[in-house]
Amino acid sequence: MNITVNGEAAAIEQLSVQNYLESLGIDPRRVAVELNREILPKADYPGTLLKDGDALEIVQFVGGG
């Protein structure tokens, strides 16, 4: 199935958000996720299955003023 991640198309198997982050090597504690423009609370990562057409934003803190 196809999803959009940070503006880029990605083809993935069906996974939970938690498993998808882990497959990317991302520590879920260090990021925030928007699913279809709504904040996804961290507690919901394991129970939320990604669906075809979903749009994810995965952000983290970087250096800034």
Next chain:
Amino acid sequence: MPETTDKLVIAGREFNSRLMVGTGKYADYPQMVAALEASGAEIITVAVRRVNISDRNKESLLDHIDLKKYTLLPNTAGCYTADDAIRTCRLAREAGLSDFVKLEVLGDEKTLFPDNQELLKAAAVLVKEGFTVLPYTSDDPIICKRLEDLGCAAVMPLGAPIGSGLGIRNPYNIQIILDTVKVPVIVDAGVGTASDAAIAMELGCHGVLMNTGIAGAQDPIAMAEAMNLAVRAGRLAYRAGRIPMKLHASASSPITGLIK
């Protein structure tokens, strides 16, 4: 009141340091860590950006920051609409589990001046959602008052454009803002060197926020220490109460008992 009991209080939280610093523009993480340490800051700003999905080898900022020591103040840098700024704040809260945000909504890329109309819109929504909002704003007393009325925890007028190092261009406006609002006034942006930070504090500002002034210096770690001292010196001078300026001289030594 000794320096150790003169705390900066924002939304009921106490801080010993009145200097807030950014984490951008450093040559590398070790330099940033050393500069943060030398600055004595307890509040540090960070930006919120997309994770690079294709290159996961890059180190993350938070690997280098002791979260027991520093309070993160996520910013909305790069946002040009209230909606984008609100979205960024919600993401920041989820990533950092803290309600503190430095709200900035920019007007254009050239000046990086705030778009105060969008800023007020965003501030109203974020305060309702329980955020502790610290807005970067123009040095405009009326806008600062509006931000306070909306429930912002502080106001952060610019001293000069972001990254310009021009110093406090309109100390009179900063003074009027200090007379107008009751929340802490933190000069954010424009500080180029230690005397700029001292001037802000001598005016009676409650704090100073800077990034480029330190990170862009030839020796950022030494400049961080200079800013640390300048903010403290300026605060002490403000509390000590300076002498009035006057045109004519006034002798420091007795004018009686001179030898003849």
